[in-house]
Amino acid sequence: SAVISQKPSRDICQRGTSLTIQCQVDSQVTMMFWYRQQPGQSLTLIATANQGSEATYESGFVIDKFPISRPNLTFSTLTVSNMSPEDSSIYLCSVELARGGYGYTFGSGTRLTVV
């Protein structure tokens, strides 16, 4: 199965700044998903990123706040912009393997604390 390298694993950031999270996969994948888990809650999907097209954002998430890049089939970034303490969460990327059907795996997550 695919291996995902997600970084940074954690960061503490000042409010008003931005952080870019990277997700690198060791094989080509079609779909990549970005999730957020706020403290004490389950995962929430932020957006779905397909290579060569704009990311599709879920209700409550906008591109200006969470810009996503998907330059190729093995890499994606999520930026958390103009951060506030409410953005303190775990951010996870997940990929669907290019072979289609089943096969999903997750990055190890980025724990973000905004102070």
Added chain:
Amino acid sequence: AQSVSQHNHHVILSEAASLELGCNYSYGGTVNLFWYVQYPGQHLQLLLKYFSGDPLVKGIKGFEAEFIKSKFSFNLRKPSVQWSDTAEYFCAVNADNNNDMRFGAGTRLTVKP
């Protein structure tokens, strides 16, 4: 740090068969436990979660899971599966004191009509 083991990589059942997917975790402290489902081409959906209280948790689509603390287990069950339950299922653990989230490797369920 906590870790999660899902015992079955791929389960194949006929419709109306009963389902039990195993999930064990390793962590000595308080945990929150989740089961997610992912259908092909779709994102994760939460099936059920356990935070505290009754260890038998009922979720959507007829799924339930039982938290057995002494066995560090949180197995997912459904008495009668349907073809539409064909999907990948993930167990996840969130340690209560540090908010790290860990997923199991997933179990692919195929239900034959």
